[in-house]
């Protein structure tokens with residue numbers, strides 16, 4: 783936890799006796815609470831909370847270890863099957879390129895020391911052909927993202943006028959099972 787965050791907690795704790803989550807930002811605290819508890823049977827770490835907006839907790843204000851970009855890639859538009867071994871390619875406004883690869887849970891995360899994009903950032907996903915089925919052409923996001931590092935801030939099922947569908951590899955994967963993490 784960053785020091786500034788900690789001391790604000792410390793102060794809040796004594797002054798108003800507030801909760802210690804998310805640096806006393808009530809909107810963020812509510813959003814985090816709405817995500818619910820840790821899913822059972824999944825250790826807290828790289829495989830947890832697939833599909834959730836990771837940076838809500840994992841940024842400078844979130845209180846957990848800091849990521850610059852993170853998210854989850856699914857096999858297709860509708861199913862919950864997730865795709866490991868997918869390359870998530872990011873290109874920032876300085877034309878710096880970084881590719882992260884999803885793990886068995888379909889999750890990927892980027893540490894600021896690895897890549898801290900200067901926005902806007904363009905994104906595409908493509909199979910690396912290992913765990914996930916091979917995708918010939920990358921899936922491109924046409925519009926860049928201007929500051930948001932969590933894919934799930936805009937991408938989650940079901941699709942609504944406010945959000946895009948979860949990020950996926952194939953429009954129709956015909957029941958491809960997706961990748962699983964061994965216990």
Ligand code: HEC
Nearest residue numbers: 827828831832833834835836839846847852853889890891
């Ligand atoms: C509701 C809050 C919350 C969300 C959302 C969340 N995490 Fe976490 N995560 C935590 C906490 C708390 C820990 C344990 C403390 C820590 O490592 O910072 C943790 C730990 C981790 C770790 C281990 C970090 C380390 O330094 O050892 C990884 C990796 C991780 N999460 C990835 C993710 C990914 C990827 C997502 C999104 C798909 C995500 N998390 C979503 C709260 C969250």
Ligand code: HEC
Nearest residue numbers: 853870905907921922923924925927930932933936946949
């Ligand atoms: C600020 C909102 C926002 C963020 C953040 C965002 N996206 Fe998107 N994304 C969209 C919207 C809206 C579309 C649909 C229109 C388009 O392609 O530009 C889209 C489309 C896509 C597509 C094309 C497939 C499709 O459903 O049309 C891919 C692939 C994609 N996004 C991947 C990602 C990944 C990976 C991340 C995280 C690194 C991410 N996006 C973060 C808003 C966002």
